[in-house]
């Protein structure tokens with residue numbers, strides 16, 4: 001049984017950066033729906049005992065095209081939102097430390113640079129999708145964007161996403177309307193780099 005990650009904050013605690021109604025709708029409706037559908041499809045595929053990353057990383061093994069597409073979309077929606085919501089905090093660490101910070105400086109020059117790259121990837125994603133910071137087994141870092149509910153796992157890169165920036169309109173439209181870039185700017189105010197660092201260490 002796949003469960004939504006528990007929110008580490010009250011629905012209104014990310015204000016003014018992300019408003020209460022958006023969190024209520026995003027977590028309580030959208031993410032809840034992805035989770036419900038993913039559970040049904042994973043059951044159907046006989047994969048309910050696997051973990052979500054394992055399912056997303058082996059979609060090619062599912063021969064039924066409708067089921068495969070469903071798992072890619074609903075499973076991706078489940079996984080991506082668990083990552084997104086688990087890294088948001090009203091009292092975030094505004095920077096990583098240790099190995100992750102070292103790697104960021106090495107690969108991108110500075111924390112501001114990687115944030116800028118992630119922002120640009122998110123803002124430039126045509127239509128619905130995400131930008132991701134992901135890491136390979138060796139600890140190398142990658143900034144990418146994905147459409148829909150795809151991610152570096154379902155895209156077969158073998159990398160682990162450690163930061164997910166949701167730019168589906170449901171993530172920001174109630175407050176920011178068409179101004180995606182304004183939401184992306186505010187996202188960094190509630191992104192907890194401590195959580196990102198934990199995920200980097202666990203990859």
Ligand code: MN
Nearest residue numbers: 030166168171
């Ligand atoms: Mn979303």
